[in-house]
Amino acid sequence: MNEANVNALWSSITRPTLVVDEQRARRNIARMAAKARASGVRFRPHFKTHQSAALGEWFRAEGVTAITVSSMTMAAYFADCGWDDITIAFPVNWREIDLINTLAARVRLGLLLDSVESARFLAARLEYPADAWLDVDTGYHRTGVDWQDDATAAEIAAALVGSRLTLRGLLTHAGHSYNARTRDEVYTVYVETVTRLAHLRDHLATVGYADLALSIGDTPCCAMVEDLRAVDEIRPGNFPYFDLMQVEIGSCTLDEVAAVVACPIVSLYPARGQVVIYGGGVHLSKESIHDHLGRKSFGAIALPTDDGWEVLPESSYACSLSQEHGVLQVGTTVLDRFRVGDLALVLPVHSCMSADLLKGGLLLPSGHRFTMMPYG
Amino acid sequence: MNEANVNALWSSITRPTLVVDEQRARRNIARMAAKARASGVRFRPHFKTHQSAALGEWFRAEGVTAITVSSMTMAAYFADCGWDDITIAFPVNWREIDLINTLAARVRLGLLLDSVESARFLAARLEYPADAWLDVDTGYHRTGVDWQDDATAAEIAAALVGSRLTLRGLLTHAGHSYNARTRDEVYTVYVETVTRLAHLRDHLATVGYADLALSIGDTPCCAMVEDLRAVDEIRPGNFPYFDLMQVEIGSCTLDEVAAVVACPIVSLYPARGQVVIYGGGVHLSKESIHDHLGRKSFGAIALPTDDGWEVLPESSYACSLSQEHGVLQVGTTVLDRFRVGDLALVLPVHSCMSADLLKGGLLLPSGHRFTMMPYG
8 A cells, every 4th residue: 555655745745846656657668668669769768858867767677778868968967877878959059069078078979960060060179989960850940951951961961071970860850740639640740750851861872871860759759650660769758757738739648647746725716716826937837738628728737646646627727827826727616625735736738847847856656546537 | 348257258158048237237226226215115125036145135235124035945045145024925835834933933024815714824833923914916816815805804814813923014916017018007007006905904994903014016017107105015026137028018128138048059040030049948938928019929139249238129039949949030130140159148038937947147247338229
């Protein structure tokens, strides 16, 4: 029985606190690892979501040896945790060249290039061998060489010849999969992404750059496409925790969300059906979604139970956030379950942002059970 | 000459960094302090914006001895910095009663009550004398007893009789002033706010609770209303830094904004008129505004100069943020001034959020000059 442990955990919380369900998170990790094995692709999970040495060990337990991060600061942190194969999936920041060299001396570093000038900069300034990845824009239009721009891609590849950098492959983040709301829409993004990557890879092969790998990273595609054999590497990050945005997209179910922010209830406003919590933008982030009911939501609401949490029907949601205050719109049938001094739990819109704000966090003891209510 | 110092500061920045113009911030503080003196009201600035001991000293230099914070954590931090008169302008969080008692034993603590149950809780559990403030909802509808709800207000006051709490006054946050876009609209909110507070104060006087003070806190009213004599205390927080939201409201001009986030430029996308910076939601926050041009903006853009920064015309703005990436839409006439490896500066939408994310930060040497370009 873990009820005593779980209740002790809830009782210990005095301020907004990230609570991670270890059992669910490990299950999410194991499922993605198994899919990567079945597809024969390298699993290089993105660690920006959790930024946690402890979580990293759950990946190691699934055989993961290579990781992705989005800053040199994170790369240095995980190198210190013993990770020695790290891709920084963010365009090279010239101003951190000293740290890049320090890390390249210690670990196998993968660096992302989206311009000829950055390729030349690194070719001139890098003092140790490293892997290079060509950042390709397959439609998201954030960073990356346009997938049709064969000339620039070849120029970047050429700039690396004779340098300490070895071009390993083509990397993209198909962030526009976050606009999808069905499995078919996600699948369409996936097919378009790999087709475009393959087009550029095949062109580079014709001009002398052979054997380049393809790497994708967005959680919706990695979670919802069953057979990933068209690529060589996947770098999803969000899936250990998932969040409300992934539920909206369809990447996961509500009972796969493994992280909540536990917030003390400070006020009840029954006349307007609202509950005020200690838990605002500095804890949850100001990330919001327009959910399928057309509401601007800052999170779904759950209540603590003896063995985890119970998600409330979606008539309850976080409707506004200030710096420290959160306002929950609460359905009339559950309003009397909220009491000042108790905890309300918020399933965040974007767990990466909340986890960044609330680094650390508490773990629910593994082995507990859950009672789930349907969402809707 | 401070040019060498300023340039050395810009050169030292390798990652997203909050840069505060000390001269401007001190001027903003001095102006608000002078206005409070002229109006004969107590100046109890909110320290949630900066959360910084160093900034606190700039207030002390203006004669400030009493402060406001929004969490017990901040109260404990500033008590350790020698502040001994602290109001927590956030409904009492029962789960932190131990910390409340620890602090009440050390400093003059002001606690905020918005319900009879919290009043009874504190009356029963508080072990040292403290001040109580009645949280009044004058129209913002976040927290507070409705200004027309005389009965609940009197019940809260009655619950404190005989306890260690002394009711000092009525406190409100007229956060709806953030919806104003002209001085007249802000003034209308102010007049309504003080009228409603005074109504409730006068009622409480008739039932035996006399000499209660009135306290307001929103930066737009405190910055834009000249004569504040209708209240007894002001608690603005945002004004030392100001930000783009305050510019939009009209609380300040662009050349009064005293904090920027300096971000390395990592990519140029001239074909789409965009620049990608290392600086995303974990640095700037995901706070956005719909500006007067109808755009969703995550910040205005400036470039470093020898003696400060130069704000670019508003055709340049931060148009999207991911966790670590920022995308700037840049006007064609200034695009060639952005270079990979240089810094771009973002004037944040909400400086409280950015300062919370980037605690610490660098100070521009005081005594530098600025060259400003018009915004628009």
